[in-house]
Amino acid sequence: MNFLLFSTRLFSRMGKTIVLILLTIFITNSAMAQTTALKKRISIQLNNVSIAQALAEIETKAGCSFIYSPDLLNANRKVNLSYQNATLEYILHGIFGEEIRRIEVKGNQINLQPSNGKGTIKGRVITSDGLAAAYVNIDLGGSKIQADENGLFSFTNVEVGSYTITARYVGLKGQEQRVQVTANATVEVLFTLYEDMRALQEVVVNGERVNKFANKTTEYVSRLPLTNLENPQVYSVITKQLMQEQVAVTVADAIRNAGGAVSITNPSGGVSAYFRGFGTGINARNGMESTSDRSAVDLANIERIEVMKGPSGTLFGASVSSFGGVVNVVTKKPIEAKRTELNYTTGSFGLNRLTLDINTPLDQEKKVLFRVNSALNRERSFLDYGFNNTFLLAPSITYHVNERLSLNVDAELLQVHNTQPMNYVFRSAAIKQPSDLLLDYRKTLFHDNVDVENYATRLFAEGVYKLSDNFKSTTLFSFVSENVDHSYQRLVIWSSPSNVTRASYVYGPVYNGYTNIQQNFNGKFKTGSFTHNLLVGANYRHYTSSFLFADIQPIDQIDVTKSFKPIVSQQIDKLVSFEPFPSPTQQTASVYASDMINVLPRLSAMLSLRLDRYKRQAVEGDEDGYNQTSYAPKFGLVYELLPKSVSLFANYMSGFQNVAPVSQPNGSRQVLDPLFATQAEGGIKTELFEKKLSFTASYYRINIDNATRLNEELFTIQDGKQLSKGLDLELITQPVAGLNILAGYAYNDNRIVKAALDANIDGNKAANAPENVANFWASYAFQNQFKGLGFGAGMNYVDKMYKASDNKFFIPSYTLVNAVVFYNRQAWGIQVKANNIFNKKYWDSWANAQAPANLAANLSFRF
Secondary structure, three states: OHHHHHHHHHHHHHHHHHHHHHHHHHHHHHHHHHHHHHHOEEEEEEEEEEHHHHHHHHHHHHOOEEEOOOOOOOOOOEEEEEEEEEEHHHHHHHHHHHHEEEEEEEOOEEEEEEOOOEEEEEEEEEEOOOOEOOOOEEEEOOEEEEOOOOOEEEEEEEEOEEEEEEEEEOOEEEEEEEEEEOOOOEEEEEEEEOEOHHHHHHHHHHOOOOOOOOOOOOOOOOOOOOOOOOOOOOEEEEEHHHHHHOOOOOHHHHHOOOOOOEEEEOOOOOEEEEEOOEEEEOOEEOOEEOOOOOOOOOHHHEEEEEEEEOOOHHHHOOOOOOOOEEEEEEEOOOOOOOEEEEEEEEEOOOEEEEEEEEEEEOOOOOOEEEEEEEEEEEEEOOOOOOEEEEEEEEEEEEEEOOOOEEEEEEEEEEEEEEOOOEEEEEOOOOOOOHHHOOOOOOOOOEOOOOOEEEEEEEEEEEEEEEOOOOEEEEEEEEEEEEEEEEEEEEEEEEOOOOEEEEEEEEEEEEEEEEEEEEEEEEEEEEEOOEEEEEEEEEEEEEEEEEEEEEEEEEEEEEEOOOOOOOEOHHHHHOOOOEEEEOOOOEEEEEEEEEEEEEEEOOEEEEEEEEEEEEEEOOOOOOOOOEEEEEEEEEEEEEEEEEOOOEEEEEEEEEEEEOOOOEEOOOOOEEOOOOEEEEEEEEEEEEEEOOOOEEEEEEEEEEEEEEEEEEOOOOOEEEEEEEEEEEEEEEEEEOOOOOEEEEEEEEEEEEEEEEEOOOHHHOOOEOOOOOOEEEEEEEEEEOOOOOOOEEEEEEEEEEOOEEOOOOOOOEEOOEEEEEEEEEEEOOOEEEEEEEEOOOOOOOEOOOOOEOOOOEEEEEEEEEO
16 A cells, blocks of 8 residues: 555656656747747848848748738838848847837747837835935846946836836835836836835844945935945945944944044033044034034934045035034934834933834825934933933924925924033143042032033925936025023133132023025036036025123132032022123125046046135124135045946045134133145045945045144144144945944044244144044844844044143043844844943043943834
8 A cells, every 4th residue: 555655656746747847848949949040040131122022031041931010010111131141130130120029939930029119217216214225126027127326227128018116125115116118208216115124123133234334325425426436535424223233322422433533522512523633513414504512412313424534615614514524414304104113221320211203104195204203311420410311302294296396394403401521721740641630530520500401403494306317406494503591611720630720601591593505406417428427506604693601710729639519500600790792693605516527437537616705794892804715626536446346536625614713711712714724635445245345445634724723721722734644444344144343443643733833832743633543343143043132342442632732631542342232023122232341441532531331221112
């Protein structure tokens, strides 16, 4: 019985095998027959004959017969044929071109099916935040291609008819559209892909998304649709995925991931970043002027942070850029999916942070999209006194009016109530570094009520109109205001390591208002053999300010080795008297143009120029008004050594600053002349193995002829020449699935070449310019077993830096080590992070002690 069962199964399998073999032979023979018929070679010479006559002659020579409709193929049309030993397929293509839709072969019969006409399908794929989605798979009826680095794709010679076209990518929800192709016309398609929570979970767990930290696609760095390899400027992008993985809760935490960047919180309340030897605020938001002078920025509404290196006045102007570069935050935009994400973070020093992200379409066609982000933050300082409480509300709406016009409006309201760092002045030769001070590392000299209360309002509106296939118009409006109810600035003057004078000056109420209107035109066109990628734009800026100021008042002198009480606001209020602070209105009208010219197939040149007309009104009883016209050129060269893989670049960039009068430590005001800087830079960029390996290396030199500096009393002096030169390296790689690595190193030598008022500092290091800065972060997500589990670790190194250009007091170098463990599922995730694992004592550039070892845990829900 077993033998019979075995025999039956054997014959059954053999039968199936035989059928498959016969079917394969049949299909192969059929294909070969068709191929053989079309591959027959003949020679034919005919002049001014009809298509019907030509086909009859071919039938005779090739031993075949044609089946066709004379009317549909216009058999009376005259043709000339001259072929020697050519295939039948080649000859037919020469006769009919695109008029034939399909050729079917049955034996010696060839069926010619006419075309109803052919058209083109062109399209673009973008992500939910408006960025180009590179390498997305596009399918048109079984014909598959990939979008390029800019998210662009096209199908040519598409037969007239109705088709379904789909776009798919791992971690993004696939989308399909129905298109109707008409003869001799181009159909345009736009896909907007958003994260698919189920697919995204697989990406998070399995690490399938290629190099998730290497997305450098941006519309803001050059204001042109250029890829990283096509751009002659160096920049870093800190992605949302990286910030979430590191449980970053402040902008200062996030910016440490940009190569060479050192972030600090200023005594005035704002956040700054130092790189290439110069400091800059968070002065750009979606490419438009913003500010973090007093109100800081909350991460809850940030999609990514772009750090552009080098003077960038040509495109961004003096009010946004510094000579080190520009920091631009890109906010979260509405997407087509309906989803909600809730995060709760808790940790050391009373950290309690709640963020909420709600997104929903407002209509069935998904033309109107709405999103709102909110954050509530409560935190104590690691010091005996101090706190940071903030609240953010950020709604945004997008309206796709039609295929040509889209509108976007977003807003932010940020309320801040906190205490600020102390501002140290050192008047003792015995104090060389912060560790010389005898103040306990975890003590402060002021009470909680010596605080700051302010709020910032940020509004942004954008209208994008497609003028044609190759040109678009972008109209932008932004308004940013900072309103300070009161701000106690904590001044501490050290006469010895133990003796200190406590003082304060007070601002408030304060109002700063920034209004910008901008118009850009982008387009592509050709002149001869040159291809142009052009930007032409104009910007109008209006700045106004008003505030009260109370001059510095010494409060007391104490010995920090003995018992003392913190200063309270009531002690300060008894001593100060407020006066209006002169603040002239500023206006700037700008025009600019930038053209990326494709000179040769692999060589491109960028030519850019900006013209600024700056006007500062006079202030009664103070300085005169000031008018200035500035030119800021920029030149760049890019040579693609290996197309889309390796490029060599060089640039010459200029920057300028129309500097407002500065407040000196004694309460006086110093009127400064405008500053000018130029940078020469060259390097290499690589993106290999489908962006699994991204590397940038560059060398630069930045010159300033009328530089400002800080002396030992923290007075601003403008009297010298300054040279900053150095090396920038950045590596982003995914060597194996699940493992992502980000590393950066920057060497900077920034010196005062010559100081007219103090020859003793010639050759000294500039303030706040560490020579070596390094960052590293690596994370791994398990691929099979322990699915959902992962871990990461990293370090930040900052070299010694001087607080002032006299090079007497320095901030010592430090190395911070952090680590995280995470577990992610489709609907929820948990992360636990340890910061400053080895409990390193370190200080910022203002000499304020920074947080010791601490923990933070984040729990997220997605639905």
